[in-house]
Amino acid sequence: MYVAVKGGERAIDNAHAWLAEERRGDLNVAELSVAQIREQLSLAVNRVMAEGSLYDPDLAALAIKQAQGDMIEAIFLIRAYRTTLPRFGASAPVETADMACDRRISATFKDAPGGQVLGPTFDYTHRLLDFALAAEGEAPVVERGEARAEPTPHITEFLNKEGLIQAEVDSEDVPGDLTREPLELPANRPLRLQALTRGDEGFVLSMAYSTQRGYARNHAFVGELRIGKVPVEMEVPELGFAIEVGEIELTECETVNQFQGSKTEPPQFTRGYGLVFGQSERKAISMALVDRALRWEELGEDNLGAPAQDEEFVLYHSDNIQATGFLEHIKLPHYVDFQSELELIRKLRREAMENAAPVQEAAE
Amino acid sequence: MTAENNRRAWMSLLAKAPADRLSALWQAYGAAPKFHWLRAPEIGASMVRGRLGGTGAPFNLGEMTLTRCALQLESGEVGHGYVQGRDKQKAEIAALVDALMQGPEAAAAEAAILKPLGDELAEAKTARAEKAAATKVDFFTMVRGED
Numbered sequence: 001m002y003v004a005v006k007g008g009e010r011a012i013d014n015a016h017a018w019l020a021e022e023r024r025g026d027l028n029v030a031e032l033s034v035a036q037i038r039e040q041l042s043l044a045v046n047r048v049m050a051e052g053s054l055y056d057p058d059l060a061a062l063a064i065k066q067a068q069g070d071m072i073e074a075i076f077l078i079r080a081y082r083t084t085l086p087r088f089g090a091s092a093p094v095e096t097a098d099m100a101c102d103r104r105i106s107a108t109f110k111d112a113p114g115g116q117v118l119g120p121t122f123d124y125t126h127r128l129l130d131f132a133l134a135a136e137g138e139a140p141v142v143e144r145g146e147a148r149a150e151p152t153p154h155i156t157e158f159l160n161k162e163g164l165i166q167a168e169v170d171s172e173d174v175p176g177d178l179t180r181e182p183l184e185l186p187a188n189r190p191l192r193l194q195a196l197t198r199g200d201e202g203f204v205l206s207m208a209y210s211t212q213r214g215y216a217r218n219h220a221f222v223g224e225l226r227i228g229k230v231p232v233e234m235e236v237p238e239l240g241f242a243i244e245v246g247e248i249e250l251t252e253c254e255t256v257n258q259f260q261g262s263k264t265e266p267p268q269f270t271r272g273y274g275l276v277f278g279q280s281e282r283k284a285i286s287m288a289l290v291d292r293a294l295r296w297e298e299l300g301e302d303n304l305g306a307p308a309q310d311e312e313f314v315l316y317h318s319d320n321i322q323a324t325g326f327l328e329h330i331k332l333p334h335y336v337d338f339q340s341e342l343e344l345i346r347k348l349r350r351e352a353m354e355n356a357a358p359v360q361e362a363a364e
Numbered sequence: 365m366t367a368e369n370n371r372r373a374w375m376s377l378l379a380k381a382p383a384d385r386l387s388a389l390w391q392a393y394g395a396a397p398k399f400h401w402l403r404a405p406e407i408g409a410s411m412v413r414g415r416l417g418g419t420g421a422p423f424n425l426g427e428m429t430l431t432r433c434a435l436q437l438e439s440g441e442v443g444h445g446y447v448q449g450r451d452k453q454k455a456e457i458a459a460l461v462d463a464l465m466q467g468p469e470a471a472a473a474e475a476a477i478l479k480p481l482g483d484e485l486a487e488a489k490t491a492r493a494e495k496a497a498a499t500k501v502d503f504f505t506m507v508r509g510e511d
Binding site for chain 1: 368371372376380407408409410412413415416418419421422424425426428429430432434446448449450490491493495496498499500501503
Protein backbone atom coordinates (compact mmCIF):
# COMPACT_ATOMS: atom_id res chain seq x y z
CA MET A 1 0.00 0.00 0.00
CA TYR A 2 1.32 3.44 -0.87
CA VAL A 3 0.26 6.43 1.20
CA ALA A 4 1.28 9.88 0.03
CA VAL A 5 3.03 11.86 2.71
CA LYS A 6 3.87 15.50 2.21
CA GLY A 7 6.72 17.29 3.86
CA GLY A 8 10.47 17.61 3.65
CA GLU A 9 10.58 20.29 0.92
CA ARG A 10 12.58 22.66 3.08
CA ALA A 11 14.95 19.90 4.17
CA ILE A 12 15.44 18.85 0.53
CA ASP A 13 16.13 22.42 -0.64
CA ASN A 14 18.64 22.91 2.14
CA ALA A 15 20.29 19.56 1.42
CA HIS A 16 20.69 20.50 -2.25
CA ALA A 17 22.15 23.89 -1.38
CA TRP A 18 24.64 22.22 0.93
CA LEU A 19 25.46 19.67 -1.79
CA ALA A 20 26.30 22.56 -4.13
CA GLU A 21 28.54 24.11 -1.48
CA GLU A 22 30.31 20.81 -0.81
CA ARG A 23 30.77 20.27 -4.53
CA ARG A 24 32.53 23.61 -4.80
CA GLY A 25 34.81 22.73 -1.89
CA ASP A 26 37.27 25.17 -0.36
CA LEU A 27 36.76 28.59 -1.95
CA ASN A 28 40.48 29.27 -1.63
CA VAL A 29 41.07 26.58 -4.24
CA ALA A 30 40.39 27.58 -7.84
CA GLU A 31 37.16 26.21 -9.33
CA LEU A 32 37.44 23.47 -11.95
CA SER A 33 36.22 24.45 -15.39
CA VAL A 34 34.36 22.02 -17.63
CA ALA A 35 37.10 22.48 -20.23
CA GLN A 36 39.75 21.46 -17.67
CA ILE A 37 37.85 18.25 -16.94
CA ARG A 38 37.39 17.58 -20.64
CA GLU A 39 41.07 18.09 -21.41
CA GLN A 40 42.77 16.76 -18.29
CA LEU A 41 40.45 13.99 -17.09
CA SER A 42 39.76 12.71 -20.58
CA LEU A 43 39.64 9.03 -19.68
CA ALA A 44 36.94 9.72 -17.08
CA VAL A 45 35.10 11.70 -19.77
CA ASN A 46 35.44 8.73 -22.14
CA ARG A 47 33.94 6.36 -19.61
CA VAL A 48 30.96 8.63 -19.01
CA MET A 49 30.39 8.89 -22.78
CA ALA A 50 30.65 5.11 -23.29
CA GLU A 51 28.33 4.11 -20.45
CA GLY A 52 26.11 7.16 -20.83
CA SER A 53 25.83 6.03 -24.46
CA LEU A 54 26.23 9.56 -25.82
CA TYR A 55 29.35 10.91 -27.50
CA ASP A 56 29.75 14.52 -26.38
CA PRO A 57 32.93 15.32 -24.41
CA ASP A 58 31.68 18.70 -23.14
CA LEU A 59 28.47 17.22 -21.75
CA ALA A 60 30.32 14.31 -20.13
CA ALA A 61 32.76 16.75 -18.50
CA LEU A 62 29.87 18.85 -17.20
CA ALA A 63 28.23 15.71 -15.80
CA ILE A 64 31.44 14.75 -13.99
CA LYS A 65 31.65 18.23 -12.46
CA GLN A 66 28.00 18.19 -11.41
CA ALA A 67 28.31 14.67 -9.97
CA GLN A 68 31.38 15.65 -7.94
CA GLY A 69 33.33 12.96 -9.75
CA ASP A 70 30.85 10.16 -8.97
CA MET A 71 31.07 8.32 -12.28
CA ILE A 72 27.80 6.42 -12.10
CA GLU A 73 25.94 9.59 -11.08
CA ALA A 74 27.55 11.35 -14.07
CA ILE A 75 26.53 8.50 -16.40
CA PHE A 76 22.98 8.77 -14.98
CA LEU A 77 22.90 12.50 -15.86
CA ILE A 78 23.99 11.75 -19.42
CA ARG A 79 21.44 8.96 -19.84
CA ALA A 80 18.70 11.28 -18.61
CA TYR A 81 19.78 14.07 -20.99
CA ARG A 82 20.05 11.62 -23.89
CA THR A 83 16.37 10.76 -23.65
CA THR A 84 15.46 14.41 -24.31
CA LEU A 85 17.21 14.50 -27.69
CA PRO A 86 15.27 13.96 -30.90
CA ARG A 87 17.02 11.40 -33.08
CA PHE A 88 17.93 12.72 -36.51
CA GLY A 89 18.89 9.32 -37.87
CA ALA A 90 21.42 6.54 -37.68
CA SER A 91 24.93 6.62 -39.06
CA ALA A 92 26.37 4.31 -41.65
CA PRO A 93 28.43 1.70 -39.76
CA VAL A 94 31.79 3.29 -38.92
CA GLU A 95 34.74 1.97 -40.91
CA THR A 96 37.28 1.05 -38.28
CA ALA A 97 39.65 -0.17 -41.01
CA ASP A 98 40.10 3.51 -41.96
CA MET A 99 40.80 4.61 -38.39
CA ALA A 100 43.55 7.20 -37.89
CA CYS A 101 45.30 5.06 -35.27
CA ASP A 102 46.91 6.69 -32.24
CA ARG A 103 47.60 3.21 -30.94
CA ARG A 104 47.58 -0.16 -32.62
CA ILE A 105 49.04 -3.29 -31.17
CA SER A 106 48.77 -7.01 -31.82
CA ALA A 107 49.61 -9.71 -29.34
CA THR A 108 49.53 -12.35 -32.09
CA PHE A 109 51.68 -10.99 -34.93
CA LYS A 110 54.92 -9.22 -34.10
CA ASP A 111 55.51 -8.03 -37.64
CA ALA A 112 51.99 -7.00 -38.53
CA PRO A 113 51.86 -4.57 -41.48
CA GLY A 114 51.50 -1.11 -39.98
CA GLY A 115 53.58 -2.18 -37.00
CA GLN A 116 53.12 -2.14 -33.27
CA VAL A 117 52.27 1.44 -32.38
CA LEU A 118 52.14 2.00 -28.63
CA GLY A 119 50.44 5.41 -28.58
CA PRO A 120 49.91 7.33 -25.33
CA THR A 121 49.73 4.25 -23.06
CA PHE A 122 50.04 3.53 -19.34
CA ASP A 123 51.62 0.17 -20.26
CA TYR A 124 55.30 -0.04 -19.29
CA THR A 125 54.95 2.74 -16.71
CA HIS A 126 56.10 1.62 -13.28
CA ARG A 127 52.90 2.64 -11.54
CA LEU A 128 54.88 4.78 -9.13
CA LEU A 129 53.24 8.00 -8.02
CA ASP A 130 54.79 10.92 -9.83
CA PHE A 131 55.12 13.66 -7.27
CA ALA A 132 56.35 16.03 -9.96
CA LEU A 133 52.70 16.22 -11.11
CA ALA A 134 51.74 17.63 -7.72
CA ALA A 135 53.76 20.69 -8.67
CA GLU A 136 52.80 22.46 -11.86
CA GLY A 137 55.07 21.05 -14.51
CA GLU A 138 55.52 21.50 -18.21
CA ALA A 139 54.56 18.61 -20.45
CA PRO A 140 57.57 17.09 -22.19
CA VAL A 141 58.21 17.73 -25.87
CA VAL A 142 56.84 14.76 -27.80
CA GLU A 143 58.98 13.07 -30.43
CA ARG A 144 57.64 12.88 -33.94
CA GLY A 145 58.16 10.16 -36.51
CA GLU A 146 57.13 9.87 -40.11
CA ALA A 147 53.34 9.84 -40.34
CA ARG A 148 51.75 6.79 -41.90
CA ALA A 149 49.64 7.99 -44.79
CA GLU A 150 47.74 4.83 -45.69
CA PRO A 151 45.13 3.11 -43.49
CA THR A 152 46.32 0.38 -41.12
CA PRO A 153 44.92 -3.03 -42.16
CA HIS A 154 43.04 -5.19 -39.68
CA ILE A 155 45.08 -8.14 -38.41
CA THR A 156 42.22 -10.60 -38.64
CA GLU A 157 42.09 -9.97 -42.39
CA PHE A 158 45.36 -11.90 -42.76
CA LEU A 159 43.89 -14.92 -40.99
CA ASN A 160 40.70 -14.48 -42.98
CA LYS A 161 42.60 -14.77 -46.29
CA GLU A 162 43.85 -18.21 -45.22
CA GLY A 163 40.38 -19.22 -44.07
CA LEU A 164 41.74 -19.87 -40.59
CA ILE A 165 39.32 -17.59 -38.77
CA GLN A 166 35.59 -17.66 -38.77
CA ALA A 167 34.36 -15.06 -41.27
CA GLU A 168 32.01 -12.27 -40.25
CA VAL A 169 29.00 -12.20 -42.52
CA ASP A 170 28.35 -8.74 -43.91
CA SER A 171 24.73 -7.69 -43.87
CA GLU A 172 22.68 -4.54 -43.97
CA ASP A 173 20.05 -5.72 -41.49
CA VAL A 174 18.77 -2.95 -39.28
CA PRO A 175 20.04 -3.85 -35.81
CA GLY A 176 17.72 -3.94 -32.81
CA ASP A 177 18.02 -1.01 -30.43
CA LEU A 178 17.62 -1.65 -26.72
CA THR A 179 17.11 2.07 -26.08
CA ARG A 180 13.90 1.82 -28.12
CA GLU A 181 12.63 -1.71 -27.51
CA PRO A 182 12.88 -3.52 -24.16
CA LEU A 183 15.58 -6.19 -24.25
CA GLU A 184 14.09 -9.61 -24.93
CA LEU A 185 15.88 -12.91 -24.73
CA PRO A 186 17.36 -14.67 -26.53
CA ALA A 187 19.12 -11.54 -27.80
CA ASN A 188 21.10 -11.65 -31.03
CA ARG A 189 24.76 -10.63 -31.19
CA PRO A 190 24.13 -7.02 -32.31
CA LEU A 191 21.92 -6.46 -29.26
CA ARG A 192 24.42 -8.14 -26.95
CA LEU A 193 27.18 -5.88 -28.23
CA GLN A 194 25.03 -2.79 -27.72
CA ALA A 195 24.40 -3.86 -24.12
CA LEU A 196 28.07 -4.61 -23.50
CA THR A 197 29.45 -1.40 -24.99
CA ARG A 198 27.25 0.68 -22.65
CA GLY A 199 27.62 -1.79 -19.77
CA ASP A 200 29.42 -1.04 -16.55
CA GLU A 201 33.18 -1.27 -17.01
CA GLY A 202 33.71 -3.02 -13.67
CA PHE A 203 31.01 -5.58 -14.36
CA VAL A 204 32.18 -6.37 -17.88
CA LEU A 205 35.79 -6.56 -16.66
CA SER A 206 34.87 -9.05 -13.92
CA MET A 207 32.86 -11.20 -16.31
CA ALA A 208 35.80 -11.23 -18.75
CA TYR A 209 38.21 -12.05 -15.92
CA SER A 210 36.02 -14.97 -14.87
CA THR A 211 36.43 -16.51 -18.34
CA GLN A 212 40.21 -16.18 -18.04
CA ARG A 213 40.15 -17.91 -14.66
CA GLY A 214 38.38 -20.92 -16.09
CA TYR A 215 34.63 -20.21 -16.10
CA ALA A 216 33.98 -20.97 -19.78
CA ARG A 217 37.60 -20.52 -20.71
CA ASN A 218 38.01 -19.56 -24.36
CA HIS A 219 41.74 -18.85 -24.75
CA ALA A 220 41.61 -15.30 -26.05
CA PHE A 221 44.54 -13.58 -27.69
CA VAL A 222 44.34 -9.90 -28.43
CA GLY A 223 44.61 -10.19 -32.18
CA GLU A 224 44.44 -6.44 -32.39
CA LEU A 225 43.73 -3.43 -30.29
CA ARG A 226 43.43 -0.03 -31.96
CA ILE A 227 42.51 3.42 -30.72
CA GLY A 228 41.91 6.43 -32.91
CA LYS A 229 39.45 8.61 -34.71
CA VAL A 230 36.94 7.63 -37.33
CA PRO A 231 34.53 9.86 -39.25
CA VAL A 232 30.81 9.29 -38.73
CA GLU A 233 28.79 9.37 -41.91
CA MET A 234 25.04 9.84 -42.02
CA GLU A 235 22.54 10.04 -44.84
CA VAL A 236 20.86 13.45 -44.78
CA PRO A 237 17.34 13.05 -46.17
CA GLU A 238 16.95 16.65 -47.34
CA LEU A 239 20.17 16.39 -49.35
CA GLY A 240 19.70 12.88 -50.67
CA PHE A 241 23.32 11.95 -49.95
CA ALA A 242 25.50 11.11 -46.96
CA ILE A 243 27.90 13.52 -45.30
CA GLU A 244 30.32 13.16 -42.44
CA VAL A 245 28.49 14.67 -39.49
CA GLY A 246 31.43 14.39 -37.14
CA GLU A 247 34.38 12.44 -35.95
CA ILE A 248 34.64 10.25 -32.86
CA GLU A 249 37.40 8.47 -30.99
CA LEU A 250 36.94 4.70 -30.61
CA THR A 251 38.74 1.76 -29.10
CA GLU A 252 38.40 -1.52 -30.97
CA CYS A 253 39.54 -4.93 -29.78
CA GLU A 254 39.45 -8.10 -31.82
CA THR A 255 40.28 -11.28 -30.03
CA VAL A 256 41.39 -14.43 -31.75
CA ASN A 257 40.24 -17.47 -29.85
CA GLN A 258 41.44 -21.03 -30.10
CA PHE A 259 38.61 -23.31 -31.17
CA GLN A 260 38.85 -27.09 -31.50
CA GLY A 261 35.76 -27.30 -33.65
CA SER A 262 32.33 -28.40 -32.59
CA LYS A 263 29.36 -30.36 -33.85
CA THR A 264 28.68 -27.61 -36.38
CA GLU A 265 31.97 -25.77 -36.99
CA PRO A 266 35.41 -26.94 -38.22
CA PRO A 267 38.55 -26.24 -36.15
CA GLN A 268 39.46 -22.61 -36.72
CA PHE A 269 40.01 -19.42 -34.84
CA THR A 270 36.91 -17.61 -33.66
CA ARG A 271 36.38 -13.98 -32.79
CA GLY A 272 35.35 -11.83 -29.91
CA TYR A 273 34.69 -8.17 -30.59
CA GLY A 274 34.83 -5.03 -28.52
CA LEU A 275 34.12 -1.49 -29.73
CA VAL A 276 33.77 1.36 -27.24
CA PHE A 277 33.55 5.17 -27.36
CA GLY A 278 36.78 6.96 -26.48
CA GLN A 279 40.08 5.59 -25.29
CA SER A 280 38.74 2.70 -23.22
CA GLU A 281 40.93 -0.31 -23.85
CA ARG A 282 40.27 -2.22 -20.63
CA LYS A 283 36.58 -2.08 -21.46
CA ALA A 284 37.08 -2.98 -25.13
CA ILE A 285 39.16 -6.08 -24.30
CA SER A 286 36.64 -7.11 -21.62
CA MET A 287 33.78 -6.66 -24.05
CA ALA A 288 35.51 -8.89 -26.62
CA LEU A 289 36.03 -11.69 -24.09
CA VAL A 290 32.45 -11.58 -22.88
CA ASP A 291 31.15 -11.39 -26.45
CA ARG A 292 33.08 -14.56 -27.25
CA ALA A 293 31.81 -16.38 -24.16
CA LEU A 294 28.21 -15.47 -25.01
CA ARG A 295 28.60 -16.95 -28.51
CA TRP A 296 28.77 -20.55 -27.22
CA GLU A 297 25.44 -21.51 -28.68
CA GLU A 298 25.94 -20.21 -32.23
CA LEU A 299 29.37 -21.91 -32.32
CA GLY A 300 27.91 -25.22 -31.14
CA GLU A 301 29.89 -25.25 -27.89
CA ASP A 302 28.71 -26.78 -24.63
CA ASN A 303 27.00 -24.69 -22.02
CA LEU A 304 29.31 -25.12 -19.06
CA GLY A 305 26.97 -23.22 -16.77
CA ALA A 306 29.51 -20.41 -16.41
CA PRO A 307 28.16 -16.94 -15.52
CA ALA A 308 29.77 -15.35 -18.61
CA GLN A 309 27.86 -17.79 -20.86
CA ASP A 310 24.56 -16.85 -19.28
CA GLU A 311 23.08 -14.21 -21.57
CA GLU A 312 20.27 -13.37 -19.18
CA PHE A 313 22.63 -12.95 -16.24
CA VAL A 314 25.14 -10.84 -18.18
CA LEU A 315 22.75 -8.61 -20.12
CA TYR A 316 20.33 -7.99 -17.27
CA HIS A 317 23.07 -7.03 -14.84
CA SER A 318 25.53 -5.11 -17.00
CA ASP A 319 23.69 -1.78 -16.95
CA ASN A 320 24.88 0.25 -13.99
CA ILE A 321 22.03 2.77 -14.21
CA GLN A 322 19.37 0.08 -13.98
CA ALA A 323 21.36 -1.57 -11.22
CA THR A 324 21.92 1.55 -9.16
CA GLY A 325 18.35 2.70 -9.67
CA PHE A 326 16.99 -0.48 -8.17
CA LEU A 327 19.67 -0.72 -5.52
CA GLU A 328 19.39 2.85 -4.31
CA HIS A 329 15.61 2.94 -4.26
CA ILE A 330 15.63 0.86 -1.08
CA LYS A 331 17.03 3.81 0.87
CA LEU A 332 13.97 5.92 0.03
CA PRO A 333 11.07 5.97 2.50
CA HIS A 334 9.37 2.59 2.89
CA TYR A 335 7.59 3.59 6.10
CA VAL A 336 4.26 1.94 5.29
CA ASP A 337 5.83 -1.24 3.88
CA PHE A 338 7.97 -1.48 6.93
CA GLN A 339 5.06 -0.83 9.27
CA SER A 340 3.36 -3.97 7.98
CA GLU A 341 6.62 -5.94 8.34
CA LEU A 342 6.85 -4.73 11.91
CA GLU A 343 3.29 -5.82 12.64
CA LEU A 344 4.02 -9.22 11.14
CA ILE A 345 7.18 -9.82 13.19
CA ARG A 346 5.41 -8.72 16.38
CA LYS A 347 2.59 -11.15 15.66
CA LEU A 348 4.90 -14.06 14.83
CA ARG A 349 6.94 -13.36 17.91
CA ARG A 350 3.86 -13.21 20.13
CA GLU A 351 2.71 -16.56 18.73
CA ALA A 352 6.14 -18.11 19.20
CA MET A 353 6.27 -16.91 22.79
CA GLU A 354 2.77 -18.23 23.51
CA ASN A 355 3.68 -21.62 22.02
CA ALA A 356 6.90 -21.74 24.01
CA ALA A 357 5.28 -20.74 27.33
CA PRO A 358 3.46 -24.02 28.17
CA VAL A 359 6.69 -25.99 27.55
CA GLN A 360 8.45 -23.82 30.06
CA GLU A 361 5.70 -24.38 32.63
CA ALA A 362 5.91 -28.10 32.08
CA ALA A 363 9.63 -28.05 32.71
CA GLU A 364 9.10 -26.39 36.03
CA MET B 365 28.22 14.13 -59.31
CA THR B 366 31.31 16.27 -58.82
CA ALA B 367 29.12 19.10 -57.53
CA GLU B 368 27.59 16.67 -55.04
CA ASN B 369 31.02 15.39 -54.02
CA ASN B 370 32.26 18.93 -53.51
CA ARG B 371 29.28 19.78 -51.37
CA ARG B 372 29.72 16.56 -49.44
CA ALA B 373 33.33 17.50 -48.77
CA TRP B 374 32.65 21.03 -47.53
CA MET B 375 29.69 20.00 -45.40
CA SER B 376 31.77 17.23 -43.82
CA LEU B 377 34.54 19.70 -43.11
CA LEU B 378 32.13 22.19 -41.52
CA ALA B 379 30.56 19.40 -39.40
CA LYS B 380 33.93 18.42 -37.91
CA ALA B 381 35.38 21.92 -37.50
CA PRO B 382 35.97 23.19 -33.95
CA ALA B 383 33.09 25.60 -33.22
CA ASP B 384 35.29 28.47 -31.97
CA ARG B 385 37.61 28.25 -34.97
CA LEU B 386 34.72 28.25 -37.46
CA SER B 387 33.22 31.22 -35.65
CA ALA B 388 36.53 33.14 -35.73
CA LEU B 389 37.02 32.51 -39.45
CA TRP B 390 33.42 33.55 -40.16
CA GLN B 391 33.87 36.79 -38.20
CA ALA B 392 37.09 37.51 -40.06
CA TYR B 393 35.37 36.85 -43.38
CA GLY B 394 32.94 39.56 -42.38
CA ALA B 395 29.89 38.56 -44.44
CA ALA B 396 26.39 39.06 -43.03
CA PRO B 397 24.09 37.82 -45.77
CA LYS B 398 20.37 38.27 -45.21
CA PHE B 399 18.47 35.01 -44.87
CA HIS B 400 15.37 33.41 -43.42
CA TRP B 401 15.11 30.15 -41.53
CA LEU B 402 13.65 27.10 -43.21
CA ARG B 403 14.40 25.23 -40.02
CA ALA B 404 15.72 26.97 -36.94
CA PRO B 405 18.76 25.33 -35.27
CA GLU B 406 17.77 22.18 -33.41
CA ILE B 407 19.86 19.95 -31.15
CA GLY B 408 19.47 16.20 -31.49
CA ALA B 409 21.39 12.97 -31.85
CA SER B 410 22.43 10.36 -34.36
CA MET B 411 22.73 6.69 -33.47
CA VAL B 412 26.27 5.65 -34.35
CA ARG B 413 26.63 2.12 -35.66
CA GLY B 414 29.53 -0.29 -35.77
CA ARG B 415 29.88 -3.72 -37.34
CA LEU B 416 30.35 -7.12 -35.70
CA GLY B 417 34.05 -7.89 -35.91
CA GLY B 418 34.56 -4.60 -37.76
CA THR B 419 33.24 -6.09 -41.02
CA GLY B 420 29.99 -7.98 -40.26
CA ALA B 421 26.39 -7.03 -39.53
CA PRO B 422 25.73 -3.58 -38.03
CA PHE B 423 25.00 -2.95 -34.34
CA ASN B 424 24.08 0.17 -32.38
CA LEU B 425 27.09 1.58 -30.57
CA GLY B 426 25.63 4.71 -28.97
CA GLU B 427 24.50 8.17 -29.94
CA MET B 428 26.38 11.38 -30.68
CA THR B 429 25.06 14.92 -30.43
CA LEU B 430 24.31 16.87 -33.58
CA THR B 431 22.86 20.26 -34.37
CA ARG B 432 21.06 20.95 -37.63
CA CYS B 433 19.37 23.86 -39.36
CA ALA B 434 18.35 25.01 -42.81
CA LEU B 435 18.12 28.53 -44.20
CA GLN B 436 17.61 30.39 -47.44
CA LEU B 437 19.58 33.44 -48.51
CA GLU B 438 17.76 36.42 -50.01
CA SER B 439 19.56 35.54 -53.23
CA GLY B 440 17.76 32.17 -53.16
CA GLU B 441 20.44 29.60 -52.22
CA VAL B 442 19.41 27.07 -49.58
CA GLY B 443 22.05 26.12 -47.03
CA HIS B 444 22.02 23.16 -44.64
CA GLY B 445 23.98 22.84 -41.44
CA TYR B 446 24.53 19.39 -39.92
CA VAL B 447 27.30 19.69 -37.37
CA GLN B 448 28.74 17.69 -34.49
CA GLY B 449 27.96 18.92 -30.98
CA ARG B 450 25.36 21.26 -29.51
CA ASP B 451 26.44 24.65 -30.82
CA LYS B 452 23.55 26.38 -32.61
CA GLN B 453 25.77 29.19 -33.84
CA LYS B 454 28.12 26.66 -35.41
CA ALA B 455 25.17 25.08 -37.26
CA GLU B 456 24.04 28.53 -38.45
CA ILE B 457 27.48 29.47 -39.76
CA ALA B 458 27.83 26.04 -41.43
CA ALA B 459 24.48 26.55 -43.19
CA LEU B 460 25.45 30.08 -44.28
CA VAL B 461 28.77 28.85 -45.68
CA ASP B 462 26.96 25.99 -47.41
CA ALA B 463 24.63 28.50 -49.04
CA LEU B 464 27.42 30.90 -50.02
CA MET B 465 29.36 28.02 -51.56
CA GLN B 466 26.49 27.58 -54.05
CA GLY B 467 26.57 31.20 -55.21
CA PRO B 468 28.95 33.78 -56.64
CA GLU B 469 30.89 34.11 -53.37
CA ALA B 470 31.98 30.46 -53.47
CA ALA B 471 35.63 31.11 -54.29
CA ALA B 472 35.98 33.80 -51.64
CA ALA B 473 34.28 31.72 -48.91
CA GLU B 474 36.36 28.71 -49.88
CA ALA B 475 39.60 30.67 -49.57
CA ALA B 476 38.67 32.47 -46.35
CA ILE B 477 36.97 29.66 -44.43
CA LEU B 478 37.13 26.18 -45.90
CA LYS B 479 40.77 26.24 -46.98
CA PRO B 480 42.16 27.25 -43.57
CA LEU B 481 39.79 24.83 -41.76
CA GLY B 482 40.82 21.97 -44.00
CA ASP B 483 44.51 22.78 -43.63
CA GLU B 484 44.24 22.97 -39.85
CA LEU B 485 42.37 19.69 -39.53
CA ALA B 486 44.89 17.99 -41.82
CA GLU B 487 47.75 19.48 -39.80
CA ALA B 488 46.27 18.26 -36.52
CA LYS B 489 45.75 14.80 -37.99
CA THR B 490 49.31 14.67 -39.30
CA ALA B 491 50.67 15.80 -35.95
CA ARG B 492 48.95 12.91 -34.17
CA ALA B 493 50.08 10.46 -36.84
CA GLU B 494 53.67 11.69 -36.39
CA LYS B 495 53.49 11.26 -32.63
CA ALA B 496 52.02 7.78 -33.11
CA ALA B 497 54.83 6.92 -35.54
CA ALA B 498 57.41 7.85 -32.90
CA THR B 499 55.89 5.19 -30.61
CA LYS B 500 56.18 2.42 -33.21
CA VAL B 501 58.26 -0.46 -31.90
CA ASP B 502 61.42 -1.41 -33.78
CA PHE B 503 62.12 -5.03 -32.94
CA PHE B 504 65.61 -6.39 -33.09
CA THR B 505 66.58 -10.00 -32.66
CA MET B 506 69.33 -11.00 -30.28
CA VAL B 507 71.50 -13.47 -32.20
CA ARG B 508 72.41 -16.39 -30.05
CA GLY B 509 76.08 -17.35 -29.90
CA GLU B 510 75.88 -21.10 -30.51
CA ASP B 511 76.21 -22.56 -34.02
